[in-house]
Amino acid sequence: MLLGSYTGGQSKGIYLYRFDENSGQITPQPQQVMLSDNPSWLTLSADRHVLFAVNENGEGARDPIGRVSAYRIDPVHGTMRMINRAASLGTEPTHASLSKDGRFLFVANYAVSADPGGMLTVLPVGKNGALGAAVQVKTYRASMVNVERQSSPHVHSVVSSPDGRFVFVQDLGGDRIYAYRYHPERREAPLAALAEQPFTALPAGSGPRHLLFSRDGRYAYVTLEMTGQVAVLEHHEGHLTLRQTLPLAPEGFAGKLSAAALHFSPDGRFLSVTSRGDDNHLVSFAISASDGSLTRVDRRAVEGVEPREFAFSPDGRFVLVANQRSQAVKVFRRDPASGKVLDLVQSLRIDQVSDIKFLPQGR
Secondary structure (H helix, E strand, O other): OEEEEOOOOOOOEEEEOOEEOOOOEEOOOOOEEEEOOOEEEEEEOOOOOEEEEEEOOOOOOOOOOOEEEEEEEOOOOOOEEEEEEEEOOOOOEEEEEEOOOOOEEEEEEOOOOOOOOOEEEEEEEOOOOOEOOOOEEEEOOOOOOOOOOOOOOOEEEEEEOOOOOEEEEEEOOOOEEEEEEEOOOOOOOOEEEOOOOOEEEOOOOOOEEEEEEOOOOOEEEEEEHHHOEEEEEEEEOOEEEEEEEEEOOOOOOOOOOOEEEEEEOOOOOEEEEEEOOOOOEEEEEEEOOOOOOEEEEEEEEOOOOOEEEEEEOOOOOEEEEEEOOOOEEEEEEEOOOOOOEEEEEEEEEOOOEEEEEOOOOOO
16 A cells, blocks of 8 residues: 655655555555655556656745656555656646546646646656656636635646546636546647536535546535535536535534545445544445435544545455544544444554555555
8 A cells, every 4th residue: 555645744755555454454664665745645557557646845845846756666566666757837736637548647736825826737648657748737717705715726636537538627716626528639738628518616615625426427426625515416428417415524513624535435335535624534425326315324533633535445344544634544444334434443653644545456
């Protein structure tokens, strides 16, 4: 398993650990530490042989330039060696995803400051995994609903539809999800806005963060960071329609709200979401097979602060939570049948841990 982190404190970069699926235990010491500035989000190629890590740099960081680093992963040992690095042309890149054909990497530049503001950058990917210079940049407009957090665009994620024909960009600063048609043959401009519906407007001040599609592509699920909610949208040919919105915190909760990560369970029956701010829980929902709607089945305290990301073990018997501000990965046992998160198995200290990705079994 690979762990990303922020490196303003004690963390050094990307960590490679072994995870025992029988016991749920992570080895006490990493097998490798790859030095890197703020590799906060990790993206693996389809064959798991190449890793792309955004370097979430910006003003005040040791390196103020937003970048993305590419690494070759050894197919036997999982160890990494650098291929190359490319500028993201923005600041604080927080997320990246590959086109379904692996030819382009879509990078979400969050950009804390208003200048240059959040943007999407498209980087070509060579056959060996090397990143080329940016070929396309997309900029956006802020909603100004929340003056403190939405005075400029903040692109938080970019995700392709399961068939790869459409690409969706979540702008927290604009309360919008932008839709593009993907044209792989256009090497210099592979993304084209949908003329009939270039964006989907979400509730004012909600702040869309991360998005996932159901396996069949009929439904999309998005965290609304600023209102602490998860939303269900129906998808058809690049068009999204809001169908359901659910709170993550309990009724009457008066603290700070902040929805973050969301992932499907390995069997696809459940969706789990992290609720940060003053809540700090992992909230799990059963997914309706008929209409994609959500029904809450569990709320489990993460036993830490700021659960930025999490990951299910490949067999679904464990869930690992990256508690960024309490400096630890928490391993919990999980019941795959009910979707409920059970007892704590292990706590592994990692300063400013931000992401968790599993490599294939047998490495």
